[in-house]
Amino acid sequence: MRLELDDLTDDPTERAAFERIGRALAAGPVPVDDAAPPADLWDRIAARLGDDDSGAGSGGAPGVGFSVTSLEQHRAARAATPSRPRTGRTLLAVAAAVLLLVAVSAVLVNRSTGGGTELVASTDLELLAGGGAGAAELIRTEDGVRLRVDVSGLSPAEAADFYELWLLAPDGSNPQSLTKFDQVDGVVEVVLPDDLSTTEFPVVDISEELDDGDETHSGKSILRGQLA
Amino acid sequence: MSVVAYATAPAGRYLTAVDRATAPPDDPVAAAFINGDESALRALYDDNSRLVHSYCRRVVGADLAADVTQEVFLAAWRSREHFDPTQGTLTGWIMGIARFKAIDATRARARRPEVSDEQAPEASVDETSADELALRMLLTEALQHLPERARQMVELAFLEDLTHTEIAERTGQPLGTVKSDIRRGLERLRRNLGGFDAARA
Numbered sequence: 001m002r003l004e005l006d007d008l009t010d011d012p013t014e015r016a017a018f019e020r021i022g023r024a025l026a027a028g029p030v031p032v033d034d035a036a037p038p039a040d041l042w043d044r045i046a047a048r049l050g051d052d053d054s055g056a057g058s059g060g061a062p063g064v065g066f067s068v069t070s071l072e073q074h075r076a077a078r079a080a081t082p083s084r085p086r087t088g089r090t091l092l093a094v095a096a097a098v099l100l101l102v103a104v105s106a107v108l109v110n111r112s113t114g115g116g117t118e119l120v121a122s123t124d125l126e127l128l129a130g131g132g133a134g135a136a137e138l139i140r141t142e143d144g145v146r147l148r149v150d151v152s153g154l155s156p157a158e159a160a161d162f163y164e165l166w167l168l169a170p171d172g173s174n175p176q177s178l179t180k181f182d183q184v185d186g187v188v189e190v191v192l193p194d195d196l197s198t199t200e201f202p203v204v205d206i207s208e209e210l211d212d213g214d215e216t217h218s219g220k221s222i223l224r225g226q227l228a
Numbered sequence: 229m230s231v232v233a234y235a236t237a238p239a240g241r242y243l244t245a246v247d248r249a250t251a252p253p254d255d256p257v258a259a260a261f262i263n264g265d266e267s268a269l270r271a272l273y274d275d276n277s278r279l280v281h282s283y284c285r286r287v288v289g290a291d292l293a294a295d296v297t298q299e300v301f302l303a304a305w306r307s308r309e310h311f312d313p314t315q316g317t318l319t320g321w322i323m324g325i326a327r328f329k330a331i332d333a334t335r336a337r338a339r340r341p342e343v344s345d346e347q348a349p350e351a352s353v354d355e356t357s358a359d360e361l362a363l364r365m366l367l368t369e370a371l372q373h374l375p376e377r378a379r380q381m382v383e384l385a386f387l388e389d390l391t392h393t394e395i396a397e398r399t400g401q402p403l404g405t406v407k408s409d410i411r412r413g414l415e416r417l418r419r420n421l422g423g424f425d426a427a428r429a
Contacts, residue, residue, distance in 0.1 A: 004391055008411045017421055018414045021367060025386040029368040030361065037281040038294050042273055045301050049266060119376050124405060133408065137375055150375045152412060185415075187375065 001026045117141045123204060123225035125149075130157035130222045132184070136204040138227055144191045147178065149204060154184040157220060160208035165190065166217060167201035170226070175217040176201050180209070202227045258313045269305055276319055277301070280326045283365050287330040287358045288337070296333045300326045307428070316422025320366060323420075324427025327362040331355050363424060370420045377401075378413035385410050 003022045009015050118140040125134035132154035139146045149165060156163075162182050166175040178190045192198070206223040260268035280300050284293040303325050304311075311321055334355070371379055384395045392410070396403045 001389055002391065004385065007392065007407050008414065014418070017418045020363075021414055021417050021421060022386045024360070024363050024367050025371070025382070026389065027360070027364055029371070029387065030364045031368055032278050032282040032365070033285065035282070035285060035290070037277050037297055041277065041281075041294055041298060042270070045273065045298050046266070046270075048298075048302055049269070049305060117376070122377060124408075133412075135375065135377070135409070135412075137377065139376070148375060150378070150412060152415065 120145065121198070121202075121227040123227050125151075125204060125206065125223035125225040128221045128224055130208060131155040132222060134206065134223045134225075136225060136227065138198055144194070145198070146189055146191050147198075147204070148187055148189045149206070150187050151183070151206065151223070152185045154206070154222065156208035156222065158208065159210070160220075161211035162209055163222070164207050164209045164217075166205040166207060167192075167196065167198065168203035168205050168224075169201055170203060172203060172205075172224075174201070175205065177215070177217075198227055255313060255318070258311070258318050261318065262308050262311055262313075264308065269301065272304070272318055272322065273301055276322050279319070279365060279369050280322060283323065283326055283362055284330050284333075286361060288333045292333055292337070296326075296329050299333075300329050303329060310428070312426065315426045316424065317370075317419050318423065319370065320420035320423025321427050322423075323362050323366040324424040327359055327424075328427065330362075331358050334358070363421075366420050366424060367417060370417050374413050374416055378409045378416075381406055381409040382413040382417075 001023070003019055003026075005015055005018050005022070008018060120138040120140050122135065122137045125136060127133065132151055134149055134151040134154075136147060136149045139148055147165075147167070154163060162180045164180045165178040165188055167178060168175050176196060178192075179188060181188050203224060203226050205217075205221050207218050208220045208222055209218050257268050257271050261272060277297065281293055281297045284296040284300075288296050300322065304322055307325075311318065371382065374382065380399070381395060381401075384390045384398060385392070390398065392403060392406050395401075395410075396406045399406070401409075
């Protein structure tokens with residue numbers, strides 16, 4: 001096992017973690033077996049949720065998504081005791097109603113994934129301003145065509161409130177907004193509407209935006225690449 | 229999984245997905261879970277129960293697997309305030325708890341002399357192997373949630389033991405792309421490691 005890690009990191013802690021992951025993977029995959037848990041197992045768990053529970057208690061109705069209150073409260077708690085560095089800007093001023101939309105949408109999509117997928121096109125995203133790296137993939141799934149953008153270390157060139165994912169025409173014109181986000185690392189994934197053609201709009205663009213009520217593209221692109 | 233962002237489009241038109249296996253610290257399900265929202269526990273169960281149950285079957289046997297799986301999710305719920313999304317993923321944390329619960333169950337079984345051969349696990353493993361198995365199953369699962377190209381690169385590097393140069397030749401991708409994809413994949417997998425190591429017995 002060669003574990004070629006020298007070019008991937010200079011940080012000894014990170015290297016140790018990568019090496020541990022590499023050795024575990026090299027030992028061979030261990031997939032989940034076919035035997036599903038008993039059908040009543042969740043009911044058994046749910047029946048005991050109140051036992052010895054000295055925690056915060058339930059903040060929402062079971063099985064129906066997430067309450068605005070619980071997310072707001074958590075946001076407030078996180079804002080009071082920030083536990084990870086942001087971009088140094090003001091990324092994060094979002095209405096509770098939007099949070100609810102995201103939470104519910106997230107669950108819906110997550111539960112609908114699975115089955116076959118087909119990689120239709122992909123691109124690395126070129127850094128135009130600010131900082132960060134990324135790659136985009138166009139994936140056909142059972143529930144439609146998804147644009148999946150993997151970003152890392154995003155930072156704006158100027159003061160910004162959030163990032164926004166767009167599809168543009170080949171000449172960079174006519175931006176089509178897909179979603180706003182504030183994560184500096186992770187994957188942003190959207191299901192493209194049927195009437196949005198990636199042939200007509202093949203350019204993936206991530207911009208930095210201000211929460212100033214102007215819904216048009218700021219003209220400040222951080223990452224960009226053309227799907228092929 | 230992973231993501232998420234703030235969708236501004238009308239509900240149902242653009243959907244933003246979360247991949248819990250590689251979710252970032254702002255995963256709204258993790259936020260709701262910590263805050264005591266039972267529907268978030270259900271989402272967590274839906275996403276991870278097959279993985280946890282499958283692991284438990286291998287360590288403690290089919291007869292105890294459901295009971296131990298139940299204890300894993302109850303333990304996660306009761307200690308939810310100790311979960312820190314900045315340290316790692318919920319899936320990693322859950323599998324970290326599963327490791328301890330499965331080992332506890334194995335020890336308890338060993339202390340019971342009345343256990344008959346029929347009740348013995350189909351395949352028992354020692355504690356070191358149980359620990360390694362949990363990590364391998366966690367990473368096997370998390371690997372499936374990486375972006376397609378990054379997953380392919382990581383598999384070629386660590387499962388097929390190819391060099392970066394060999395991967396570039398095999399895939400036709402530039403060497404720099406191969407390295408950045410592998411690094412990005414390892415970074416995402418590392419968040420599972422963080423959750424796994426953060427779990428306590």
